[in-house]
Amino acid sequence: MIRTEEMLLNVGPQHPSTHGVFRLVIKIDGEIITEAKPVIGYLHRGTEKLAENLQYTQIIPYTDRMDYLSAMTNNYVICHAVETMMGIEVPERAEYLRVIAMELGRIASHLVWWGTYLLDIGAVSPFLYAFREREMIINLLNELSGARLTFNYMRVGGVKWDAPEGWIEKVKDFVPYMRNQLKGYHELVTGNEIFIYRVKGVGKYTKEDALNFSLSGANLRCTGVKWDLRKDEPYSIYDRFQFDVPVQTGGDAWARYHVRLAEIEESLKILEQAVEQFPSEGKIMAKVPKIIKPPKGEAYVRIESPRGEIGCYIASDGKKEPYRLRFRRPSFYNLQILPKLLVGENIANLIAILGAIDIVLGEVDG
């Protein structure tokens, strides 16, 4: 008499492919998943609650630790929110430095995604190639801010440090180098039959699903929705640059892969123009009071992070600490669709689908 039994499998929190401390409880029949339940919160630090007892400048280091793969965008969103509330005009040079730093961060973040995704699929080498380029970006940002990951670079009203001598030239040299390497990436991976076979049609969802689940970033653009806040609600000085918003219509992991790699190219375009237009002199800090006290009221701003739409809501009662602070953390929203995608897939696809969403657990758990 043959008896079949459903198996309950704990994937994570120490599994190598969950990108941190993410846990997934799955019920499997053979290798086919019948039910998936994500468990999050292992990395919860209560950033939002902590912020209620901190001055605005003190909150910035906490945002570094949310999406630690592209901390610059997080820095920006909180500064941008406070600046919006107080109506501060940021000097041009500072804005350029911010944009250059954010776009470098975006490239670095996508490189990490590219490398680790290929690692999930089973290829080890691309990871090392991606990290070679990422290392160069991190060195650049290190020269700028003095830290490799947790930059704490931006301030309300500008940036903390000016670009060191020769730094802009280094960024200038990096752009053609990165373009060339990107070609190599496409040669090595994009045309690989096994890779195409693994990701095409995997983790597919429709435009409606994507909108209903409030997905953003590459996860949304892979379904054909052309939505990029840098273009649609230009903040900072993004309206000065010529760039495209890459869109795919497949809605699967393959489409997401293409969107992300194309985004690296677009970021390089922005960098090129930003370096070209970079003002040779000027202030890097606006006139800001020593103790920042936004007026009573509230504000919500949103910008485009590498993972999607990152938002910051501040409710102020006129004190030097926020009354309430909240972040819209894109990874957290993007992760919601996972249980729906996993049913009926096998374990190998689980890894491919989870990887393609591109989560950062620091951001998911807040």
Add this chain to the structure above:
Amino acid sequence: MVDDLLNSSPGLQNFGIFFLLAAGLMLVVLGFVTYAILAERKVMGFMQLRHGPNQVGGRWGLLQTVADVLKLLLKEDTIPKLADKPLFILAPVLAFAPAFMVLATIPFTDKLQFADIGVGLLYYIAISGLSTIGIVVGGWASNNKYALLGGMRAAAQMISYEIPLVMSVLGVILLSGSLNLNEIVEAQKDGWFIILQPIAFIVFFIASVAELNRVPFDLPEAESELVAGFHVEYSGFRWAFFMLAEYVYLFAMASLTTVLFLGGWLPLPFLDFIPGAVWFAIKFSIIVFVLIWFRVAFPRIRADQLMEFGWKVLLPAALANIFLTAFIKELF
């Protein structure tokens, strides 16, 4: 010499000689494994912008593997509380023994061969299939869900790829008219079978990579999916035995490929002053290098795609090859 021994009556002296010969071969194989691992790390390091081992044993890290093995020997030997103890202990041996046994029939040169049996190829294929049992048993006995999945994958994979492997070899057998590995090599005097049997070679090579559980067919271990697959609960020397089996099997498979398709010890024209053993070593090394190269370059295939590929692509290709070979042989 070995033939005389095989034909003489069994006795303690004969047994002793056999034992010593086997021990000798074992040492050669262990030497190979030690430096194959080092070579793999070095080649991978070179391709992946890393240095590879460069501390223990001088600039080239020549003693790195030795140090690793010593470490494994000293490691605590853990057996999970709820594991099936006898099977858990037996599994690494079951995986290792067949990989070593098949080496007996490989003709390294026209003289250096341990058993020149008439059905050498059949012996190889039959015995090598047994090592799967070790992996399945290891996966089952660990009482771990990931290990179980790895073991089951291994079983499915081995069965699917054993068949195209055998079928592709049939083309070679048709041409050489023998199952004896020595005669197969002799039959390649006029042209290596890689030229006469290109389809068979490709099918055989892909299937052998799958048999070896190497990238892109490393599903039973699949680090990013199953953590470590069937050997997730193994540590210390038992784990080392699984690794040893894998590399000895690599040694055997590369040797067999050399014998079947690359003309074994036969030299290239006009270069026959170089001894056969060197030729064998060169061809063998090329195969090993290509396998390492695969590991650096390819992502992993999915389990269901693996099955599909084995049954729907490789097997028909191998069958077509047999038909084609027979047809051509009848005509000319």
